Amino acid sequence: MCKLRQLTDEELVERIRGGDSTCMDILIERYKRQVRNQARALYLMGGDNDDLIQEGMLGLFKAIRDYRPEKEASFEAFARLCISRQLYSAVQAAGRQKHAPLNSYVELSDQLDTQEDGPQGKSPEELLIDRENIEGLRKEIWKVLSPMEKKILQFYLEGESYTEIAAGLNRSPKSVDNALQRIRRKLKKFLAN
Structure with a gap:
């Protein structure tokens, strides 16, 4: 495990693609702070910071999946870009209200128990x-x-x-x-x- 932590990001990605899940954990741990920092700078309408962190982690997974060392870019730069794009896409999608009916869906039993005005308890106003x-x-x-x-x-x-x-x-x-x-x-x- 200690030797794995000394590997570069690029080497970890290569091992992840070979099926080494321990390397995935190490890479996620390395980029967790990066994802949090990038998510903290944004606002997701109808969501919270945890939703943005999840979106950022999706961006990290996409970076692991799509990274190509032959493109001569570091994994760090590529991951930062993928995380940013995923976060901005989530913010834009939330702003479009495309999924508003799904986001505001409430179980019938929940509706009977609580008398919320709208999604997350907010009134239309x-x-x-x-x-x-x-x-x-x-x-x-x-x-x-x-x-x-x-x-x-x-x-x-x-x-x-x-x-x-x-x-x-x-x-x-x-x-x-x-x-x-x-x-x-x-x-x-x-x-x-």
């Missing part, structure tokens, strides 16, 4: 206020971004890779990466205020 607050927050964030940053963020949230974004906007992947770093800094600064 509270849900509307939440939605308006999120939309207002989105508009305020949009104000601090340049037109190019807005385009890059939109593509990124749609799941485009750096190279796809760069090709679509006729930019270098490095300039896309720099823009995403600026966006992250601006969002952190905005959310801190």
Whole structure:
């Protein structure tokens, strides 16, 4: 077990694909904090932080499944990207209310026992206020971004890779990466205020 902990992420992924479940536990332990930190920075309408952590872990599993060492990217960078994409997809899906009927489903016996107004005990007015607050927050964030940053963020949230974004906007992947770093800094600064 001690020797396994000394393996690189890439070596652990290779062993996981060979069927070594102990290596999976080690890799999950290594990235648990990363998932929590990324999940903490987001808000999931109708959910809580644990839901986001679960989504982040799904992103980690996808990274393990899809990682290709021949692409010359570290597993850490790839995992961070997969986790981010999974989290942003979950936040976007929650905002679309596509699954609202499923999310607000309540057992008939539960309904008889409790007299909640709506999902998670919120009244329709509270849900509307939440939605308006999120939309207002989105508009305020949009104000601090340049037109190019807005385009890059939109593509990124749609799941485009750096190279796809760069090709679509006729930019270098490095300039896309720099823009995403600026966006992250601006969002952190905005959310801190």
